[in-house]
Amino acid sequence: MVKTRLKLDFWTVTTLVIALFFALFLIYPLLSLFISGFRDSATGAFTFDNFIRFFDKKYYYQGLINSFSITSCVTVLAVLIGAPLAYVMSAYKVKGKNLLEILIIISMLSPPFIGAYSWILLGGRSGFVTRWTESLLGIEMPSIYGFGGILLVLTLKLFPFIYLFVSGALKKVDASLIEAAESLGCSPLKKMFTVIFPLITPTVLAGSLLVFMNAIADFGTPMLIGEGFNVMPVMIYSEFISEVGGRANFSAAMAVIMVLITAVLFLGQRYASNKKSFTMSSLKPLKPSRLKGIRGVIIHAAVYLLVLLAVIPQITVIYTSFLATKGSRFLSSFSLESYRTVFGSLMQAISNTYLLGLEAIVIIILLGIFIAYLSTRKKNALTSFIDTITIFPYILPGSVLGITLLLAFNDKPLLLTGTVLILIIAFVIRRLPYTLRSSAAILYQISPSMEEASVSLGCPPVRSFFKVTAVMMMPGVLAGAILSWITVINELSASIILYTGSTKTMSVAIYAEVIRSSYGTAAAISSVLTVTTVISLLIFFKLTGSKEVSV
Secondary structure (H helix, E strand, C coil): CCCCCCCCCHHHHHHHHHHHHHHHHHHHHHHHHHHHHCECCCCCCECCHHHHHHHHCHHHHHHHHHHHHHHHHHHHHHHHHHHHHHHHHHHEECCCHHHHHHHHHHHHHCCHHHHHHHHHHHHCCCCHHHHHHHHHHCCCCCCCCCHHHHHHHHHHHHHHHHHHHHHHHHCCCCHHHHHHHHHCCCCHHHHHHHHHHHHHHHHHHHHHHHHHHHHHHCCHHHHHHCCCCCCHHHHHHHHHHHHCCCCCHHHHHHHHHHHHHHHHHHHHHHHHHHHHCCCCCCCCCCCCEECCHHHHHHHHHHHHHHHHHHHHHHHHHHHHCCEEEECCEEEEEECCHHHHHHHHHCHHHHHHHHHHHHHHHHHHHHHHHHHHHHHHHCCCHHHHHHHHHCCHHHHCCHHHHHHHHHHHCCCCCCCCCCCHHHHHHHHHHHHHHHHHHHHHHHHCCCCHHHHHHHHHCCCCHHHHHHHHHHHHHHHHHHHHHHHHHHHHHCCCCCHHHHCCCCCCCHHHHHHHHHHCCCHHHHHHHHHHHHHHHHHHHHHHHHHHCCCCCCC
């Protein structure tokens, strides 16, 4: 009988360690969540009562309906705004295009709850725009709270995802196809629906899924401006906080429902995209034409207005951060008092954000390099499994991830609740895909012969990897790491559940200050976070040598 022995070389050990990491911090917490959802809070016995309770009471299942209604509307509007904008920016020479694209990316990478807070300052009951229209024009502004406000904030935040996806797809469209349609007498509108739209449909589906997942998982926006319009992330958080003294089984059951629904939608989108996917080589890319006459004026005005609306949250928080305050009111004079408060009493939140973010990014970079290499150069059943489970963060809302980690690590021997480590784990699990994707993308461009040549010259395989392949991967790895960093420092959904007084981050501090109606302080710390995001984005552009972000 032949016995097969496992060869414990460097890559085998690395694969096992990474597999153990995901088994412990992703698979085990998810299993704990599912088990907790089926347990009785009092006895711990197996039961369906938590799920029956959810679907039996309108208050709860209405939250699920609300989530789908707002998310579906946001997705449709994001496509209707983002896709035409991408076409206009690709097909025509729009003045200031480079600056406009940077502003669009900045609006996308800032947290949506800053958008919600900014629109409260502008269109709330005592907002600047509300007061101005009532006093000067005698017009009562529509309420920014509830369904309409959430729709506005999330649409302006998420349409850039569609814009970036479609812009990338349009660069691969062969202009000869469009010219052929025109030569056959196809009108501009018919050309759009019969030629261009079918070509970019898989890309639109992929972008729509990303918009949908971000919208349905968002916690900060509906929490700040929902005012009774309950959605699932807010309800899960509220139920968890109310039950956290005992067994939070009902909130776990709600989280299970949300995970299952998002998983089904994700798999459905993947199936639809694969059915419609195809490869095309752009032998003759689209050449932007010059805009002339009244048509050009209208298109430029529409593009500028749209971009202005997208970046108005950042403009608002930076401007108001320099205003003097009296209680929750802003005064007409300027002051640095809000910044003095931030760099005094809230300095720990700023330092926590940078320190925890940097610690998470170091782990993300290491995991990104190793997983990308294993999944492309060392393919086997285990590395394929690791590559597959890294997709899970796409379908796992931040609030749900926070609850799964608390349920899994709230008892000995692995008691992590309230520690710095549990926040770092949440950041790594949730934001790894950005770095992993860019690492794998650049690795496909590096020929294995480079590493093989090093080995043939006497350098050991592992040393060859670190001296040759890893060094050549660095530009792509660091580009993805910066995107991971930007999303880590803006993370709220998981942080709001996992933080303690000593581990509060900037995003949590902003949320807390808004809840307290301390708008000046909230504006100042939001400005610090916004400036950090912009600087990180500029570093990304410098490293990649482009003005584009791949999502």
